[in-house]
Amino acid sequence: MIRKNLKKISKSEKLKAFIKKYKVPPKYLSTNRKMVSKGVLIGLFIAFIPMPMQMALVLAMMPFFKFNVPIGLAMCWLSNPFTMPPMYYIEYITGSFFLGSKPLDVKMTLEWFSDNIDNIFIALYTGTLFYAIVGSLSAYWLVNHFWKSSVHRDKNLHRDDRS
Numbered sequence: 001m002i003r004k005n006l007k008k009i010s011k012s013e014k015l016k017a018f019i020k021k022y023k024v025p026p027k028y029l030s031t032n033r034k035m036v037s038k039g040v041l042i043g044l045f046i047a048f049i050p051m052p053m054q055m056a057l058v059l060a061m062m063p064f065f066k067f068n069v070p071i072g073l074a075m076c077w078l079s080n081p082f083t084m085p086p087m088y089y090i091e092y093i094t095g096s097f098f099l100g101s102k103p104l105d106v107k108m109t110l111e112w113f114s115d116n117i118d119n120i121f122i123a124l125y126t127g128t129l130f131y132a133i134v135g136s137l138s139a140y141w142l143v144n145h146f147w148k149s150s151v152h153r154d155k156n157l158h159r160d161d162r163s
Contacts, residue, residue, distance in 0.1 A: 028062060028069040033147040039068035041140040043075025048132035050088050050124060054079065075139075087131075092120055095127030 019026055027035075042061055046054050054076045062069060079087055085108050096103040104119060106112070 027066055030068060033144060035066065035068040036071055037140050037143040037147070038065060039071030040075055040143050041136045042067055043072035044078065044139050045132045045136035046072075047076045047079040048087070048091070048128055048135055050084070050091070050128060088124065088128075091127035091131055092124045093127065094130055095123035095125065098126050098130065099123055 018024070019029065042065060043058055046057050046061075049057075051057070055073050058069070058072045058076055061067075061072070089106060089108075092106070093103055099122065101123060103123070104116060
């Protein structure tokens with residue numbers, strides 16, 4: 001379903017006019033399986049990293065990797081002001097576990113965070129690395145898997161309709 005909607009959108013006259021008007025390279029808007037799954041991979045990897053301006057980092061990746069940029073940008077939105085505190089807390093706890101250290105009692109305030117950033121930095125980014133790699137690779141695999149199964153299902157339905 002999503003695959004068909006992406007294909008429909010990519011053939012839209014409005015999108016073609018937008019690309020022409022703003023001189024956007026069409027390769028960054030391609031809606032094939034590889035481009036979409038790479039967009040999910042890059043966007044989710046960056047979404048797990050606690051840093052400002054995540055969307056700018058996705059855009060900075062454009063010259064180095066070919067991927068569907070709107071999908072990559074949308075994946076960054078998974079870490080937003082509502083999801084960031086629980087995401088970063090879980091990353092910190094996981095990093096503390098991997099490092100074998102006892103986690104501090106966390107208070108969800110900016111003051112506590114700024115006072116303790118030196119104490120939690122290594123544990124936070126250890127957990128971040130784990131979730132960024134595992135989460136983004138899992139999502140990449142899932143997108144590929146569901147895309148392929150959607151194509152096979154559509155081929156089988158088309159073949160059954162012809163007989």
